[in-house]
Amino acid sequence: MTRRERNWLLVAPAGAWFLVMLVLPLSFVFVFSFGERGPAGGYVPAFTLEQYANLPARWTAFKNTMVLAPLGTLAALLIAYPLAYQLAVRTDPRWKTLLLVLVIVPFWTSILIRSYAWIFILGGQGIPALLAALGIEDVRLIYTPFAVTVGIVYGYLPLMVFPIYVALDRLDKRLLEASSDLGARPFATFWQVTLPLSVPGVATGCMLVFILLMGEFLIPALLGGGKVFFVGNALVDLFLQSRNWAFGSAVAFTLILIMLVTVAIYMRLIARLQVRRDDVAIM
């Protein structure tokens, strides 16, 4: 067996998996999106652009997704970075593992249950009741974009923390010493050394969270209460409730396209910032 053949053999299982689980379904979605809804729902083969022409009917879902997914990603980043920094740079190595485990612990419970907890916290008997006791009346939190943002930041925070933690943990501490030695104040060191060198972690974290958020439907369903819905909710509705597979496929395919374009632009931007740091001699 040549080296080339061996390499092919090694990627064969993953390749087969991708073909069956990704390319095939996506092809169906693509084909379905040009079809029509059958009289009793489902799909009737056809070739029409009608479904795509109908997209504006779901404009709100697209708008919510495209506003709240980047916003949620940004909010998660702003909260995750200081946390990851504290863990990676400031924490005694003996405590690091324990604290990292604490970051994952929420994953041990279903997101459904945790979101219900937020319904209570943000609902009438939670924070608004507390504020009312302080004299601030009529604050409405639950079933708002704010509630959805809180929910997604809470749910996806660990996914943001980990890549940033890894990048900061890998950072050679002597670079920080060198910066300080050369007269940079702590903030200047952070701005000129720590932050640029953690860009790879930030990029990975943002990408992970953003892509997952684009497809999110559970949190908007629970904390948005049917008022703030994502494309994901529209899809659930179209495929399971109104059984309009053709239109659902068009919506799904559009979402995928938007995601691909956004990620491509994003990768371009990051590649410019990105630092090649692997083969720097660090003795």
Place this chain on the structure above:
Amino acid sequence: MSKTFGDVEAARDLDLRISPGEFLSFLGPSGCGKTTALRMLAGFEAPTRGDVLIDGQVVNQLEPHRRPVNMVFQSYALFPHLSVADNIGYGLRQRRPRLARSVIADKVERALETVRLSGFGKRRVWEMSGGQQQRVALARAIVNEPKLLLLDEPLAALDRKLRKEMQIELQDLQRQLGITFVLVTHDQEEALSLSDRICVMRAGRIVQVGSPQELYDCPASRYVADFVGNSNFFEGRIEEVDGALARLVTGGGQTLAGRASPGLAAGRDGCLSIRPEQIRIGSEPGPGCIEVTVQNRIFLGEHTEYLVRHGGLGNIIVLAPRQAEIGARGFEAGARAFLNWSDEAALILNPD
């Protein structure tokens, strides 16, 4: 001052005064606390006990970025996301009030010239070889013209020729700028050729401080004699101390005389040290000569090194200059030869 890491005592009772404009070297084997001593001067470690003073001011609590001190790191610690020129200009960019861009660019260019890297400014640091990176690290520190420059084995990765050049460059620079240099090295030749004073360290302690010549000619202990230059050692019992001279009887019954180092007492164990280049080797017996058999001959260019064997003293290393050797036509392995040296060239020391 002292420094302990948990149970490890990395530096112990270091008491040293470094004069302005001096070139001082810390010399010692790996792990003896040289880097730790430098890090305390730079401000990365606080002494567990004692004080660090700069210009008469206690600076224990002063953070590194406030100290007029720059360091060349043993591991270079270059910023991987910056170009060579930006690495070198880093310290200048931190100055407040800000320096003009053109001023920074000029200084960086001159620093690049100094380390023989003109034209490399735009490169990324990972595109540089180990030796080039080391020179970038050097340039990054000297461009700031600090009061005190700390160099942690700054030339270790360079080849012999470039190292010699950079040594001369360092020395020139130090004289030009009047900066105080503290160099860490385990290359004794480097320490000897560059320093005004050398501080020999062992297991976290200073064992001797002195000019290169003092250390070479009058080492205070066998450890220093062994570490600074090479030496032959003959162990024995001190028979007599008579002012500046002493006499020692070796285990093999040989009586040898030499200069007495301070604190020597008759009747105790001692050790005689004689430098290989102080020993004359010849083919004719003479008064005070000892007879040896040549075991091995190593050609070193301008010198020839002989390993010879003496019945009572064991193996002896002799370094013969080329000219003398031509006269004697050299000695092959197995040949008989005669050694002698003057009593003043030998030094009798307390064993460690």
